[in-house]
Amino acid sequence: xxxxxxxxxxxxxxxxxxxxxxxxxxxxxxxxxxxxxxxxxxxxxxxxxxxxxxxxxxxxxxxxxxxxxxxxxxxxxxxxxxxxxxxxxxxxxxxxxxxxxxxxxxxxxxxxxxxxxxxxxxxxxxxxxxxxxxxxxxxxxxxxxxxxxxxxxxxxxxxxxxxxxxxxxxxxxxxxxxxxxxxxxxxxxxxxxxxxxxxxxxxxxxxxxxxxxxxxxxxxxxxxxxxxx
Amino acid sequence: xxxxxxxxxxxxxxxxxxxxxxxxxxxxxxxxxxxxxxxxxxxxxxxxxxxxxxxxxxxxxxxxxxxxxxxxxxxxxxxxxxxxxxxxxxxxxxxxxxxxxxxxxxxxxxxxxxxxxxxxxxxxxxxxxxxxxxxxxxxxxxxxxxxxxxxxxxxxxxxxxxxxxxxxxxxxxxxxxxxxxxxxxxxxxxxxxxxxxxxxxxxxxxxxxxxxxxxxxxxxxxxxxxxxx
DNA sequence: TTAATAAATATACAGTGTTTAGTTATAAGG
DNA sequence: CCTTATAACTAAACACTGTATATTTATTAA
Numbered sequence: 010x011x012x013x014x015x016x017x018x019x020x021x022x023x024x025x026x027x028x029x030x031x032x033x034x035x036x037x038x039x040x041x042x043x044x045x046x047x048x049x050x051x052x053x054x055x056x057x058x059x060x061x062x063x064x065x066x067x068x069x070x071x072x073x074x075x076x077x078x079x080x081x082x083x084x085x086x087x088x089x090x091x092x093x094x095x096x097x098x099x100x101x102x103x104x105x106x107x108x109x110x111x112x113x114x115x116x117x118x119x120x121x122x123x124x125x126x127x128x129x130x131x132x133x134x135x136x137x138x139x140x141x142x143x144x145x146x147x148x149x150x151x152x153x154x155x156x157x158x159x160x161x162x163x164x165x166x167x168x169x170x171x172x173x174x175x176x177x178x179x180x181x182x183x184x185x186x187x188x189x190x191x192x193x194x195x196x197x198x199x200x201x202x203x204x205x206x207x208x209x210x211x212x213x214x215x216x217x218x219x220x221x222x223x224x225x226x227x228x229x230x231x232x233x234x235x236x237x238x
Numbered sequence: 239x240x241x242x243x244x245x246x247x248x249x250x251x252x253x254x255x256x257x258x259x260x261x262x263x264x265x266x267x268x269x270x271x272x273x274x275x276x277x278x279x280x281x282x283x284x285x286x287x288x289x290x291x292x293x294x295x296x297x298x299x300x301x302x303x304x305x306x307x308x309x310x311x312x313x314x315x316x317x318x319x320x321x322x323x324x325x326x327x328x329x330x331x332x333x334x335x336x337x338x339x340x341x342x343x344x345x346x347x348x349x350x351x352x353x354x355x356x357x358x359x360x361x362x363x364x365x366x367x368x369x370x371x372x373x374x375x376x377x378x379x380x381x382x383x384x385x386x387x388x389x390x391x392x393x394x395x396x397x398x399x400x401x402x403x404x405x406x407x408x409x410x411x412x413x414x415x416x417x418x419x420x421x422x423x424x425x426x427x428x429x430x431x432x433x434x435x436x437x438x439x440x441x442x443x444x445x446x447x448x449x450x451x452x453x454x455x456x457x458x459x460x461x462x463x464x465x466x467x
Numbered sequence: 468t469t470a471a472t473a474a475a476t477a478t479a480c481a482g483t484g485t486t487t488a489g490t491t492a493t494a495a496g497g
Numbered sequence: 498c499c500t501t502a503t504a505a506c507t508a509a510a511c512a513c514t515g516t517a518t519a520t521t522t523a524t525t526a527a
């Protein structure tokens with residue numbers, strides 16, 4: 010006396026729910042995500058979704074993890090497409106891939122790095138692995154530059170003492186990296202995020218012929234300021 | 239046969255609605271803003287608000303303009319607190335004031351620069367004046383540096399041709415400024431926004447004893463990279 | 468065949484923004 | 498002073514939302 014099959018017409022409902030959610034997000038943005046609209050799409054009732062996700066936030070968390078994974082894949086692919094010796098080339102490549110992914114999936118970018126769902130706060134414990142994997146690509150390249158003695162920083166602000174612990178957690182997921190590498194990665198991330206988030210919000214006009222000249226300028230500023238050679 | 243007074247107990251309902259809205263935003267964040275909750279606060283019914291704002295988005299727009307004004311005030315005050323001769327000092331001052339304001343009013347910062355209201359898109363025509371006034375403070379200092387021949391840029395990416403027109407609009411509001419000054423202001427803005435937005439979202443740990451060392455580091459990076467002397 | 472059970476539905480509740488119709492209060496004109 | 502025009506407000510309803518509860522359906526194992 011156990012369980013019946015889950016599927017009638019739809020073989021994998023859990024997956025189908027997420028796919029329908031992505032369709033809605035792509036069309037109307039993350040805030041417009043509605044369980045009832047998803048249910049209508051799949052010709053089921055809204056409470057049926059609760060068999061696969063405890064509540065709407067859990068669905069959103071699941072989507073965020075998927076987005077981080079997609080983002081991380083593109084970061085890894087960009088890094089590994091450049092020879093391991095060419096660290097500056099790798100840094101540039103992941104920088105460009107960062108913007109490219111964000112522009113290809115602006116709604117996903119806002120889902121991850123913005124706060125587009127009203128009362129939602131991402132549960133760090135669940136999201137951390139996929140988040141650290143994606144942002145860890147940058148850290149890994151910076152760390153290798155540091156080990157090669159090619160970091161051009163005389164002094165750098167230290168993380169506040171009581172946050173050192175939380176910072177150490179990153180090391181677990183992102184591979185063994187020095188605090189300095191993590192800190193510099195944060196600055197780089199902030200700079201890149203600054204431009205990309207304003208671009209996506211439509212607050213920055215496109216610079217240059219293909220609209221990415223300002224971004225390239227910043228990527229070069231970063232390498233010139235922080236890296237030797 | 240004309241019009242009656244608008245107020246019974248509440249002398250200025252329009253203002254009272256906005257104040258109640260700010261209270262809710264400060265407590266629960268912008269996405270939690272609810273016309274019915276505001277109405278409950280003021281002991282009126284929700285549709286009564288429609289006598290003062292055509293819809294919820296109009297109320298939000300009004301709040302955004304108020305926020306920009308408050309932000310602009312703090313920018314102007316910071317700039318004018320430093321002697322006009324000390325342009326680098328002025329640049330540093332408005333940079334610090336930017337972060338200070340954002341940390342004092344994180345909800346307002348997200349209201350302006352994030353996208354915290356589900357379907358809302360700010361109407362540029364209405365918001366532009368107050369937005370340009372506040373961001374124009376940065377532009378004005380950069381422009382004065384340019385006129386003094388103290389901009390350290392060999393080449394800088396140009397704004398895409400078809401956006402030149404929209405860029406010219408900024409000049410109307412932000413005072414007469416060269417396109418180069420506007421462009422450099424954009425980069426500076428993006429860098430500052432990158433850190434501040436991540437800080438406010440809780441994604442950046444505090445650096446240094448008072449948590450602003452990383453920000454100071456970036457402000458100095460900006461002046462060292464773009465300005466002479 | 469029967470009993471167990473996962474999965475779906477039906478229904479309901481409390482909340483939202485907004486529309487419509489009707490009411491109230493005020494101020495001016497005759 | 499009293500009527501009338503009208504701005505401002507309320508009451509009720511509509512179409513939504515997420516979610517809880519109870520019930521039904523369908524499947525599978527005993």
